[in-house]
Amino acid sequence: MAQKPSIPKGTRDFSPAEVAKRNFIIGTIKEQFELFGFQPIETPSFENSETLLGKYGEEGDRLIFKILNSGDFISKVDDVTYSSKKSSSLAPKITEKALRYDLTVPFARYVVMHQNEIDFPFKRYQIQPVWRADRPQKGRFREFYQCDADIVGANSLLQEVELVQLYDAVFTNLGLEGTIVKMNNRKVLSGIAEVIGAKQLLVDFTVALDKLDKIGEDKVKEEMLSKGISESAITKAAPLFAMAGSATEQLEQLETLLQDSEMGMAGIHELKKILTTVEELGLKSAKLQLDVTLARGLNYYTGAIFEVSAPNGVTMGSIGGGGRYDDLTGIFGLKDVSGVGISFGLDRIYLVLEELNLFPKAVDQSLQVLCLNFGQKEALAALKLVSKLREQGIKADLYPSATKVQKQFKYADKRNVPFVIIIGAEELARNEFILKDMASGGQKSCSLDDNPSSFF
């Protein structure tokens, strides 16, 4: 019996129009990546589980899609593990592979494996799908694309500056103006935790602080208390909740708070350097903002952290993120290689462009001219014309059968074809064709001998 087909939770099919729009975004990103000197690589869809596990924190591990071993995998499990019925101990023994969760960790693995072939500093970009066993929501899928650009083997803060410019260039070229690149520094967060005496609870502290503009000061303090951060520590952190003014003013307030923390001051210094350099160079459409509450969850970041929000008025999670990680390759045995990178969330950018109606009008135009078919003889002449047009890079096609003209016009209309060419018996006799502009409805006769592309 035929069953109704379906696709798994959090996955999608893409229609021709959707693919065209996605390609527009990918093309723009790729173009800018290459203009900035990044080189493309690709890595497998799945990695060995041990490569991925433990890199994204406990929460991340839970969201990694694990791939069941092949063969008679259950018989190879020892009786104790098998009868314990604990997924956490059984899973590693029957799932030795897992779908990649992001592009950064596989990249770190790539760098370590190919360290002898790579010319450092290495600037690579990668545009591939990733998978997360998350519960889907709007702008949140189980299969989605990331577009990453990373630089490894360079400590200079100019890399951070360049990545901010890259964000600006991509979003400007996509026509998405007013994006906000929020920046913070992991060292500043560590410094704060140190100064207030909550060094051990850094992660809990930053996760709570991150929610400030979402749930408000009182709720954040409540959460901090419940995580075991003392009342006095929270009081010491009070200036954070009242942070205001320009970036320079905020940095001054931070300096007072962090004057006793070497690490904190180092973070401030980095932020200053990046901010002033970006200011000097200028941005086209994006805004770079300092946000001390920004605390990206991934624990491999060590320096600057970035997150990009859509322009005001669009409700969408971050459409990009990144930061510096000083020791990601260390996990795989390559020490002292600093990396910094950013990621673009293709699927979310798509939703934002769609919501703001920013896709170019012709982006999904799959055909520029359709020749109508009036029978064998006329069609042959039309095919000759179509070939000429195609040679000149014009997307042209001939309607395959000589059905009713009305039907052929309707097809052209539905395909959103801007021009229709008519070559019937009369036109053929006069060695002409009629070019009709579908939007205006106007039409004119042209000679079949002339260069057809001159009519568009």
Place this chain on the structure above:
RNA sequence: GUGGUUGUAGCUCAGUUGGUUAGAGUGCUUGAUUGUGGUUCAAGAGGUCGCCGGUUCGAACCCGGUCUUCCACCCCA
């Protein structure tokens, strides 16, 4: 992973305290118009009411399970 929400024609949605052949708009096909689309008019096709089970003489409607959607957490692109 926790709590909630949604599912009826290709699409957007109605649907009476459970009662014969489940509706609308839009889209689709055909004709008015045998060489002119987007407007109009007429006719027609299209649905195992997400899926499985239960209650009932009888279920789109009530109950249970399951899948899916979206939302809030969690986390994140």
